[in-house]
Amino acid sequence: MYSIGEIISSYRKKKGLLQQDLADELAKEGITISYKAISNWERNLAEPSVTIFYKVCRILGITNMYEAYFGVNPADPFSSLTDEGREKAMDYINLLHASGMYEKQTATPLH
8 A cells, every 4th residue: 555645756756757847737737836845745744635636646647546556456456467477367267267167157048
């Protein structure tokens, strides 16, 4: 689980933005904030308001907050696996299907 500050810092760095760059982008959205405030967020000394955090997420391209917060996407159980791990999981799934033991039984229609 990641803190709000860790999320902001990580995504900002992935986009290649300085704290001042993020402050400038927020200014374009009508939010005046200093790079020092962003530094405080990233060090978990303060948190942005929900409105500001929403705009930060848009600027930084954070589209799945659950995944950003927990590091996994519940809709994609493979999201936290490496390519090799995904391949092994798919191999196992294929074995389960091939065995026939774990296939859902289709309901017979009532007449």
